[in-house]
Amino acid sequence: MNAALRSLGLSGITGNPVAFAVALALMALLLFVPAAHNDYFNLVFRNILMYAAMAYGWNLIGGYTGYVSFGNVAFFGIGCYCSGVLSTHGVDSLLADVALAVAVNALFANLLGRVVLRLRGPYFGIATLGIGVAVAEIIANLDALGGTSGLALHQVDEAHFGVYYYAMWLVALASMLGTFFITRSKVGYAFVAVRENEDAAAALGIPATKYKIRAWMLGAMMGAAAGAVFAPANGFIDPSITFSPDSNVFPIVMTILGGIGTVAGPFIGALILAGVNELLQRYIVNAHTLFFGTMIVLVVLLLPRGLVWLFGLRGGVRAWLRSLTAYRA
Amino acid sequence: MSTPLRIAGVGMRFGGLWALNEVSFTVEPGTIVGLIGPNGSGKTTLMNVISGVFKPTKGDVFYGERRIADVPTHAICRLGIARTFQIVKPFAALTVRENVAVGAMYGRDGAKRSTRASFARADELLETVGLARVAGRPASELTIPDRKRLEVAKALALDPELLLLDEVMAGLNATEVDEALDLLRRVHARGVTLIVVEHLMKAIVSISQRVVVLAEGKKIAEGSPSEVLSAPNVIEAYLGSRWAKRQAELRAIDDERRVALEVEPPEDA
Amino acid sequence: MDGILAGGVLAIVAIGFSLVWGIMNIINLAHGAFVMLGAYVTYELYAVYHVDPFLSLPVSFVVLFAIGYAVQRWIINWVVRAPILTTFLLTFGLSLLIVNVALIIWTGDRRGIETAYSGTNFTLLGVTVPWVKLFTLVAALVITGALQLWLTRSKTGRAIRATAMDIGAAQLSGVRVARIYAIVFGLGAGLAGVAGTLIALSSSINPNMGDPFLISAFAVCVLGGLGSVQGALIGGLVYGVIQAVATSVQFTVGGQLISGSGLSDAVAFIVLLLVLIFRPTGIMGRAVA
Numbered sequence: 001m002n003a004a005l006r007s008l009g010l011s012g013i014t015g016n017p018v019a020f021a022v023a024l025a026l027m028a029l030l031l032f033v034p035a036a037h038n039d040y041f042n043l044v045f046r047n048i049l050m051y052a053a054m055a056y057g058w059n060l061i062g063g064y065t066g067y068v069s070f071g072n073v074a075f076f077g078i079g080c081y082c083s084g085v086l087s088t089h090g091v092d093s094l095l096a097d098v099a100l101a102v103a104v105n106a107l108f109a110n111l112l113g114r115v116v117l118r119l120r121g122p123y124f125g126i127a128t129l130g131i132g133v134a135v136a137e138i139i140a141n142l143d144a145l146g147g148t149s150g151l152a153l154h155q156v157d158e159a160h161f162g163v164y165y166y167a168m169w170l171v172a173l174a175s176m177l178g179t180f181f182i183t184r185s186k187v188g189y190a191f192v193a194v195r196e197n198e199d200a201a202a203a204l205g206i207p208a209t210k211y212k213i214r215a216w217m218l219g220a221m222m223g224a225a226a227g228a229v230f231a232p233a234n235g236f237i238d239p240s241i242t243f244s245p246d247s248n249v250f251p252i253v254m255t256i257l258g259g260i261g262t263v264a265g266p267f268i269g270a271l272i273l274a275g276v277n278e279l280l281q282r283y284i285v286n287a288h289t290l291f292f293g294t295m296i297v298l299v300v301l302l303l304p305r306g307l308v309w310l311f312g313l314r315g316g317v318r319a320w321l322r323s324l325t326a327y328r329a
Numbered sequence: 330m331s332t333p334l335r336i337a338g339v340g341m342r343f344g345g346l347w348a349l350n351e352v353s354f355t356v357e358p359g360t361i362v363g364l365i366g367p368n369g370s371g372k373t374t375l376m377n378v379i380s381g382v383f384k385p386t387k388g389d390v391f392y393g394e395r396r397i398a399d400v401p402t403h404a405i406c407r408l409g410i411a412r413t414f415q416i417v418k419p420f421a422a423l424t425v426r427e428n429v430a431v432g433a434m435y436g437r438d439g440a441k442r443s444t445r446a447s448f449a450r451a452d453e454l455l456e457t458v459g460l461a462r463v464a465g466r467p468a469s470e471l472t473i474p475d476r477k478r479l480e481v482a483k484a485l486a487l488d489p490e491l492l493l494l495d496e497v498m499a500g501l502n503a504t505e506v507d508e509a510l511d512l513l514r515r516v517h518a519r520g521v522t523l524i525v526v527e528h529l530m531k532a533i534v535s536i537s538q539r540v541v542v543l544a545e546g547k548k549i550a551e552g553s554p555s556e557v558l559s560a561p562n563v564i565e566a567y568l569g570s571r572w573a574k575r576q577a578e579l580r581a582i583d584d585e586r587r588v589a590l591e592v593e594p595p596e597d598a
Numbered sequence: 599m600d601g602i603l604a605g606g607v608l609a610i611v612a613i614g615f616s617l618v619w620g621i622m623n624i625i626n627l628a629h630g631a632f633v634m635l636g637a638y639v640t641y642e643l644y645a646v647y648h649v650d651p652f653l654s655l656p657v658s659f660v661v662l663f664a665i666g667y668a669v670q671r672w673i674i675n676w677v678v679r680a681p682i683l684t685t686f687l688l689t690f691g692l693s694l695l696i697v698n699v700a701l702i703i704w705t706g707d708r709r710g711i712e713t714a715y716s717g718t719n720f721t722l723l724g725v726t727v728p729w730v731k732l733f734t735l736v737a738a739l740v741i742t743g744a745l746q747l748w749l750t751r752s753k754t755g756r757a758i759r760a761t762a763m764d765i766g767a768a769q770l771s772g773v774r775v776a777r778i779y780a781i782v783f784g785l786g787a788g789l790a791g792v793a794g795t796l797i798a799l800s801s802s803i804n805p806n807m808g809d810p811f812l813i814s815a816f817a818v819c820v821l822g823g824l825g826s827v828q829g830a831l832i833g834g835l836v837y838g839v840i841q842a843v844a845t846s847v848q849f850t851v852g853g854q855l856i857s858g859s860g861l862s863d864a865v866a867f868i869v870l871l872l873v874l875i876f877r878p879t880g881i882m883g884r885a886v887a
Contacts, residue, residue: 066683068683068686068687070690115871115874115875116871116874119874121682121683122625122682122683122686123820123874125625125683125686126625126627126812126813126816126870127870127871127874129627129809129812129813130813130866130867130870131867133809133864133867134864134866134867134868135864137864138864245694249694252687252690253691256687287698287702289694289697289698290694290695290698290699290702292694293691293692293693293694293695293697293698294691294695295691296687296688296690296691296694297673297688297691297692297695300677300684300687300688300691301673301676301677301688304677304680304684324676325676326680327676327677327678327679327680327684328675328676328677328678328679328776
């Protein structure tokens with residue numbers, strides 16, 4: 001089986017190929033949602049796709065490279081504001097929105113990365129804690145960007161509203177496929193090498209910082225694109241919406257639940273958790289951050305490598321139970 | 330094509346401690362040099378300096394004409410220098426094959442290799458070190474001797490001219506040591522210069538052409554294995570001054586006996 | 599001046615954080631939440647039972663110690679030996695949990711404690727010093743000193759330091775590592791709680807107040823060195839001053855006046871960045887790639 005997988009180019013680091021096939025199939029299904037002409041479904045699934053893209057972005061730096069980031073929401077938010085700024089100046093093209101957002105955030109991630117990615121894992125993680133808040137604060141203080149009152153964006157008319165759905169779908173698909181191709185390539189191996197043992201990776205010729213920055217940049221671009229589409233789709237943005245703690249936390253939990261460092265994981269996690277979140281919101285308002293906090297704790301304790309791993313685990317329940325006590329004091 | 334490695338007056342200070350102090354020697358291309366010394370003498374620190382992990386506080390390292398003391402770790406392999414780590418550092422989540430392939434992808438000739446070619450090269454190297462049978466297993470499942478083999482294979486994937494081996498035989502039993510020595514000889518036969526850091530005297534003696542001895546950060550002896558291992562200051566460094574004195578006394582008694590025998594020939598000569 | 603006063607409290611926060619990090623190799627992202635809980639303990643005691651905030655210091659410590667002990671023993675302990683990123687994520691989740699439970703119980707409103715002596719000041723060398731803040735600084739110094747003594751003199755303190763240096767050796771000497779871990783974590787939480795109480799004396803509180811302290815604690819640890827009580831104290835004071843200076847700045851951008859105080863989070867982050875860039879010593883080789 002392993003030999004067959006390897007001939008497909010699907011090695012250990014891409015994750016379970018069956019799970020990937022399932023994820024692709026589900027993605028294809030989601031293409032038909034607008035056909036149901038149900039505004040609510042459109043919204044829910046568009047959000048799922050958005051979170052999936054953000055999760056893929058996080059997965060690259062947090063999952064494959066092992067550098068947990070608590071600040072990726074900044075890329076999403078800046079992406080939103082790129083669209084906002086363009087809209088204020090009369091440019092309403094989604095393509096332009098995404099292009100600008102991707103470019104700006106790639107640059108931002110690159111510059112910021114040169115500073116913070118010189119640090120090792122946890123130090124980087126704490127540094128990122130402040131990023132989201134800092135950027136949000138700065139934008140909130142700038143009247144030119146609407147300050148705390150936010151920006152309104154031009155939207156297409158009702159009849160063409162579906163374009164936002166399809167655009168988000170494309171962004172999510174691009175993120176998923178992008179992740180797939182990256183992880184099959186040499187670059188993907190560099191990321192994983194850095195995660196597994198940064199010193200050994202350096203000894204083998206991998207300039208760790210450079211690749212960490214690359215991972216962060218690629219991830220930033222995914223989150224940025226999601227934001228760029230979200231802004232006009234939502235019609236209105238302000239610092240609290242775009243830099244909300246939810247937008248920061250959701251992608252992280254989704255990736256961990258689905259399968260950190262896999263190709264199918266972020267999407268599956270997004271599907272499940274966003275779905276549950278919708279249900280929660282209907283019956284218990286305002287408890288969703290609590291829910292996600294609990295989920296993180298449970299997943300880290302019980303399923304640290306996510307559902308995709310569990311799915312491929314040989315040895316059933318016993319093997320899983322055994323894995324739980326591996327790190328006790 | 331092979332260049333000499335010149336360690337010139339290297340000093341390395343950590344806080345108040347000089348881990349290395351005025352160490353100088355040259356490694357000629359194509360040779361095997363053993364580096365020995367008691368614990369804490371600075372052997373691994375020196376390895377770290379050569380491979381770019383540490384920048385020396387004083388002195389320089391030259392590879393051929395080129396000053397390499399400032400070169401960062403990831404660029405060192407580009408110059409043809411590779412190393413193994415004393416505490417092995419496998420990529421646990423990757424298979425054995427993938428571990429070696431990473432080296433092939435990013436090593437000296439890596440830029441020109443595709444993923445497929447890197448895997449092919451990895452397979453060759455696994456054959457050489459004897460890991461072909463576990464190629465598809467996650468590196469985390471390997472036994473200690475196999476992990477050591479993996480370390481060597483990864484280093485070889487960088488196509489090195491100079492290979493630094495940091496206590497590669499620690500933790501191996503007698504048979505495994507012999508196999509390791511055999512592997513090193515095969516690698517050497519391909520033209521790779523070796524610097525072998527070891528505690529096992531038997532291994533050092535059997536494989537080194539020259540030996541350098543460090544103690545407390547300073548070089549205290551250099552020469553052929555037999556010269557170095559019988560030098561009193563080396564014995565003293567390893568076993569302490571009382572032992573060294575005792576050895577000297579015993580040798581003196583031996584010398585006296587010999588003199589006595591020579592001076593007084595047997596009765597009926 | 600303000601900076602030094604604030605720095606004392608920061609030092610206590612940092613010490614707790616540093617102990618857990620240095621001894622258990624856990625970066626506790628819920629530390630800010632513990633500070634917040636301490637503040638609320640004091641608030642509740644004051645609002646419901648009219649207990650003077652200073653008197654609630656020991657209560658705060660005990661309550662948070664218990665919480666910390668329990669959290670470590672029954673939750674974190676499962677993964678305490680895992681790679682640092684696992685506990686990282688775990689404590690992040692716990693932080694979310696705690697903050698959101700607090701939001702549910704107390705809502706997001708800011709609350710404050712007003713006592714008879716809240717607004718009183720005295721003047722020293724032309725500078726107005728609120729009594730409350732001075733007491734806070736004194737309390738911080740006392741606590742730091744007491745902690746240092748306890749760590750070096752008491753049996754448990756020595757057991758803790760032994761575990762930090764070499765787990766294997768400590769175990770061989772009869773130290774029960776799981777229990778030590780729980781004590782250390784409880785201690786860290788207790789210190790956070792104490793800090794929270796002190797903060798509640800002079801600032802308003804809300805469930806989200808913890809995060810800036812987390813970032814500050816981290817910066818202080820980097821500045822002062824990990825696991826060192828004196829280092830955390832000095833680092834805390836220095837950091838407090840830096841922050842105070844930075845937030846009093848005002849400048850104009852494109853015709854708009856921006857004041858440092860409205861940017862306090864951004865400032866904290868930038869200060870952290872600068873600290874990380876210019877002084878990762880003490881954790882050289884651990885912090886920098």
